[in-house]
């Protein structure tokens with residue numbers, strides 16, 4: 001049984017924590033960044049709960065972005081004492097690297113906020129070890 005954190009990090013279905021949320025694992029294949037199966041391949045949980053469901057993930061995305069931008073700024077500006085322009089350069093380099101995984105983690109966290117884990121669906125099938 002996967003924990004909530006393992007399910008989010010592994011980008012798994014919130015209900016069974018086994019099925020993958022995204023069709024292509026690599027978030028940097030941008031053509032497939034949003035490609036999700038309509039339902040969980042394991043437990044059949046609907047991944048598109050209502051039209052525009054993942055619009056709300058933009059709030060999570062905002063929080064994740066601010067969550068690393070502010071500490072990064074504080075580290076560069078006050079921790080290392082570097083000029084503000086250094087922050088802009090680091091930001092400009094880091095942004096395209098971090099946006100695809102943050103996009104996916106935002107969707108993953110968002111769906112985990114609305115779909116409860118079902119221990120019956122998450123149970124291992126087969127003989128106990």
Ligand SMILES: [Zn+2]
Pocket residue numbers: 013014015016017018019040041042043044045
């Ligand atoms: Zn599932």
